[in-house]
Every structure is written in C-alpha cells, then in structure tokens.
Amino acid sequence: MHQFFVEPCQIAGKRITITGKDVNHIVHVLRMKPGEELSVSNGVDGKEYRCQIECFTDGEVQCRLRFIKEDGLELPARVSLFQGLPKGDKMELIIQKAVELGVFEVFPMATKRAVVRLEGKREAARIARWQSIAEAAAAQSRRHIIPQVHPVISLKEAVALAARADCGLIPYELAEGMGRTRELLGGIHPGQSVAVMIGPEGGFEEEEIALAQAAGIWPITMGRRILRTETAGLTMLAWIMYQLEAEA
Numbered sequence: 001m002h003q004f005f006v007e008p009c010q011i012a013g014k015r016i017t018i019t020g021k022d023v024n025h026i027v028h029v030l031r032m033k034p035g036e037e038l039s040v041s042n043g044v045d046g047k048e049y050r051c052q053i054e055c056f057t058d059g060e061v062q063c064r065l066r067f068i069k070e071d072g073l074e075l076p077a078r079v080s081l082f083q084g085l086p087k088g089d090k091m092e093l094i095i096q097k098a099v100e101l102g103v104f105e106v107f108p109m110a111t112k113r114a115v116v117r118l119e120g121k122r123e124a125a126r127i128a129r130w131q132s133i134a135e136a137a138a139a140q141s142r143r144h145i146i147p148q149v150h151p152v153i154s155l156k157e158a159v160a161l162a163a164r165a166d167c168g169l170i171p172y173e174l175a176e177g178m179g180r181t182r183e184l185l186g187g188i189h190p191g192q193s194v195a196v197m198i199g200p201e202g203g204f205e206e207e208e209i210a211l212a213q214a215a216g217i218w219p220i221t222m223g224r225r226i227l228r229t230e231t232a233g234l235t236m237l238a239w240i241m242y243q244l245e246a247e248a
Contacts, residue, residue: 002030003039003048003139005146011065016040016051018061026053026061038063043138043146046074073144075102076190077244080165081233082107082158084200085114090230095130099137099147101237106134107161108152113202118152127151155208159215162195168217170197171232172209175221184218188243196240198233 004026010017018026018040026032032053040049040063047070051063081103083094095106108130110117118126130149138146153161162168167188188194197212204212209219222235 001037001039001050002026002032003041003142005043005135005139006040008042008044011040011042011049014065016049016063016065018063019059023056023059023061027056037066039142041144043135043144046070046144048073048142048144073142075104075241075244077188077240078104078193079237079240080105080107080162080193080195081237082109082162082195082197083233084109084111084198084204084229085118085152086200086229091126091130092133094230094233095133095149096137097234098237099134099143100141101234102143102241103147103237104145105148105150106130107150107158109155109158109197110152111155111200111208112205114200123152156211158197159212159217162197162212162217163215164193165195166192168195168197168212168215169236170204170209170212170217170219171199171222171227171236172219173203173221173226174209175219178221178223180218181220181222184220185239185243188240190244194240196233196236198229198236200229 004018004022006018034053034055037050037052040051047068049065050067050069051065054062054064081098083106085108098106127149134149135146169184197217213219222232227235
C-alpha cells in the first residue's frame with residue numbers, strides 16, 4: 001500500500017485531494033489507475049486515511065475516503081533527538097534512520113567540537129533538505145506524522161529544552177556502569193517524553209556534560225566501544241524503541 005502526505009485542508013469529508021510532486025509519482029512512476037487504493041496521512045493527527053482513486057484532474061489526484069485507521073503505529077512516547085552537527089552528509093542518514101525508528105523531532109545542535117557551522121541561506125537550504133528527507137522516511141516507514149527538523153540551536157538552548165523531558169540522556173565516553181544505563185532505559189514508559197543528546201565527531205567537552213548534568217540530564221555509557229556520532233543516536237533510539245514497544 002503506497003502512502004502519501006497531504007495538508008489537513010486537503011482532507012474534506014469523504015473527498016481527499018493529492019497535489020504537488022506526488023501527482024507525477026502516482027501517475028507516471030507508479031502508474032496507478034482509478035479504483036486503486038492508497039493511504040494518506042496529514043502528518044499531524046496520527047491517523048491513516050485509506051482511500052480509493054476516483055479520477056485524475058489537472059495537477060491533482062481526486063480520491064474518496066473509504067475508512068480511517070487509528071492503530072497506534074507511532075511510539076507511545078515523544079522522543080526528541082538533539083544531534084551535534086556532524087561532517088559531510090551524515091546528518092541526512094541520521095535523520096532518515098531516526099525517523100524510521102520513531103523519533104518525534106530532531107534538533108540539530110551546535111557544540112564546541114562541531115566542525116560544521118551553518119547560518120543564513122545555507123542553514124535554511126540544509127534544513128529544508130533535511131525536512132524533505134524526514135518526510136520521505138516517514139512515508140516509507142508508514143508513519144502517520146512527519147517529524148519536524150528544527151533550525152540549528154546552541155548546546156545551551158538544547159540543554160534547556162531537553163531538561164523539560166521526563167527523561168534526558170546524554171551518552172558520554174567517560175561515563176561508566178551499564179547497570180545505570182539499563183536502569184534509566186528501563187524507567188522509560190509510554191506517555192513520557194524522552195530527550196537524547198548526541199555529540200558530534202570528537203564528542204562533548206567536560207563542561208558541556210557538566211551543564212547537561214546540572215540540568216538533570218543523565219550521562220550514560222553505551223558500552224565499551226566508542227561509537228561514531230551517526231551510530232550512537234540510532235543505537236539509543238533502537239534501545240528506546242525496544243523498551244517502549246516491549247511493553248505494548
């Protein structure tokens with residue numbers, strides 16, 4: 001079943017209208033015909049609108065709603081990833097896989113050891129690119145919301161936001177004790193909010209960890225091996241996903 005995202009205003013009663021780049025994909029790539037079914041989400045309410053193609057008009061696909069599914073495909077907790085800006089195109093991979101793993105939102109984060117610096121038009125273009133990757137990953141993984149990729153924030157701003165979560169975690173190579181990691185992960189339950197802070201290449205500096213810890217964010221170890229920045233966040237999200245869905 002192919003899935004597409006539309007704006008809430010494009011769902012009007014039993015009538016659903018698909019516009020934009022998805023029209024070309026439906027007509028010329030997938031070669032779908034009237035009568036075939038597809039899935040639509042508005043990226044906001046977490047529902048799946050199962051509909052049937054009625055006709056093709058100029059630049060639009062007109063569909064008729066058959067039924068609405070509300071089967072809880074989203075993680076039962078709001079997980080926010082604060083990712084230190086990595087080099088190259090690693091952020092694209094991180095966002096794609098984080099969305100597949102169920103992240104609710106991503107905050108690109110400028111830290112002292114982050115080599116990449118984004119500002120002005122360059123930042124706006126990069127954020128737009130990352131957001132399009134998040135949307136494509138959400139559609140591919142059959143999610144019903146599109147996780148938001150926020151503008152770049154400072155570590156101080158990130159700590160202030162992450163401290164509001166029910167559980168804040170910051171993997172750190174000098175942290176010790178997997179028992180504490182297991183305890184904190186085991187304390188994550190449906191309905192909570194979780195913040196995960198990941199450093200860039202080179203990790204966090206000691207004063208950055210101290211700032212996070214003073215705000216109630218727990219430094220934890222991820223084991224004996226040092227993980228790359230593009231591996232660490234995804235590993236944390238996979239652990240959290242298992243913890244949350246094991247309770248379901």
